[in-house]
Amino acid sequence: MAKSNFRFQVYQLVEKIPKGQVWTYGQIARRLGKPRAAQAVGNALHENQSLKIPCHRVVNQKGFLATNFGQGGWQEQAKRLKAEGVKFISKKKVVLLY
DNA sequence: CGAATGACAATCT
């Protein structure tokens, strides 16, 4: 497929997310040099959903899980995050370490 | 090639 460089960058970054750590789209976008590309980052994961990357460790700025997460929905994502040792403030809200 | 969509974020009221 296309494998645009931008998407590749997103995957590389998401793969580097340490276990038990949750990143936000804004942080990733900012790291890629596009502070406003948060949606593009989320889009890259949604369009690909490679299952090879810990996309479940990526949440929005509010700390809430993705609204339309694949593979079973946010509950599946939350389940994986809990298995990683991530702390949850709510059923669908994780602890963001600023 | 142009327009529309989307797992977001920031700003304004």
Added chain:
DNA sequence: TAGATTGCCATTC
């Protein structure tokens, strides 16, 4: 402070 609106970026139709 909370809610609503606009803007941004890349991918897809």
